[in-house]
Amino acid sequence: MEMAKILQVFVCVFMVAVAVEVSAENHHVVGGDGGWSPALDINSWLSGRVFRVGDKILFTYDPATAESIVELQSLEDFESCNLANPIKMYTDGTSHVELDKEGTRYFTSGNLESCKKGLKLPVPVQAHSEFDPPSPFLLPPPFGPFDPPFRPTPHFGPPPPEAPSASTHLNGLSYVLFVGLALCYMGV
Structure with a gap:
């Protein structure tokens, strides 16, 4: 007994x-329901977010609109939109990126004009601290062979009410x- x-x-x-x-992991859906597009307000989306080692970022975008994601090597390339020497390019419309180490990672639009207009995302990745409260774990949205592709839709009238953040679901x-x-x- x-x-x-x-x-x-x-x-x-x-x-x-x-x-x-x-x-301890979070899944951050860049831009929320609107996805990665020239209409994305990066500063609002970044506000209050903390990225930790082990978190994942999901970019959704429409490759038919000439949008893609480019990860750049340096702050200088990021600020000047120098897309000539990327670490990696993402072009499939649904890109999952694991934040596997500390440091800032630099993502921009693969479309030079969109990058110059500000469609770029710095991601400062921090280590976990023993004092960090556990964060809720999120399941990424299902994307399989039978799921419809992401298509941005025009919005007319007042903006829809704020939905709960994707990083708050258990x-x-x-x-x-x-x-x-x-x-x-x-x-x-």
């Missing part, structure tokens, strides 16, 4: 550790872990 209690406590501690680790796994912990606590 004593061994069963020890095993139960071990399983509960393990589940908490997994929940904290899983919840992952279903967190719910399952919570229920599992509750069951462990009750001794089920």
Whole structure:
């Protein structure tokens, strides 16, 4: 009986550790529902966001409009829109980027005119701190072979009301872990 209690406590501690680790990532959808386009207000979108190692960025854009994403090597290339020597180009319309190390990463439009008009995104990536509260984990939107491609739609009239940020939704796994912990606590 004593061994069963020890095993139960071990399983509960393990589940908490997994929940904290899983919840440490955020998925940032650049531009929200509007995606990556010349209409994107980068400063508003960046306001209050913190990017950490392990987070992911999702760019959605319409390649038919000559938009693409270019990751540049330096602040100088970023500021001058020098697209001649990119680290990587993203052209598929749905680009996932993992933030795998500290430092600032520089993303711009692959369209020189859009870049010169300000369609560029600096992403300062910070390390996790032991004092960081866990962030909610987000599932990226489903993009599979049967999903419709991203197509920006014109908006007429007043802007739609603000929807909750994509970085505020909890992952279903967190719910399952919570229920599992509750069951462990009750001794089920």
